[in-house]
Amino acid sequence: MSPGITGVLEQNQIVNLLKQRDKSALAYLYDHYSAAIYGNVLRILGDEDVAKEVLQDAFMKYWDKIDSFDSSKGRLFTWMLNLARNLAIDKLRSKEIKKVQKTDDLADNVYNVESGNLIHQSIDGSGVKELMNNLREEERNILEFVYFKGYTQSEITEETGIPLGTVKTRLRMALKSLRSILRVE
DSSP states (O other): OOTTOOSOOOHHHHHHHHHTTOHHHHHHHHHHHHHHHHHHHHHHHOOHHHHHHHHHHHHHHHHHHGGGOOTTSOOHHHHHHHHHHHHHHHHHHSHHHHHHHHHHHHHHHHHHHHHTOGGGOOTGGGTHHHHHHTSOHHHHHHHIIIIISOOOHHHHHHHHOOOHHHHHHHHHHHHHHHHHHHHHO
């Protein structure tokens, strides 16, 4: 536990201490929430070093943006998780990560071809991308969240703001479309 804070704090106590710029409150927040947030960030990014970097950025953002937290809109943990998730997604979309991924994908594919292990070809090489291009954009986006990013349907709803029923319908329609495409080909 953080020095200076003993016991369990309520959400409003933590927020008030953070707004007063009490560094022990930030340490308390880290001690109690960093593991859960790190797990979510790591699942999105798939790279431990980058996830640790984003986790650190997230806690700095909590410190800087605590005044924007509104308890009437939700819980502190949900606010923190959404900020961290957005940072992770931004990092995933960044040019820096895309360069690393392209280099890693190239190295993986060269290894696979050289070793004769063609089973591990990238998604691009397996025709999945071409199949997905036949889907409507909203269906393709839901499939990417579920199958390539590992999101649950509820997490997609949280992340995108699309109602859960709509997410389920789009996923069902995407799978139905893929089945019909695969039967024709």
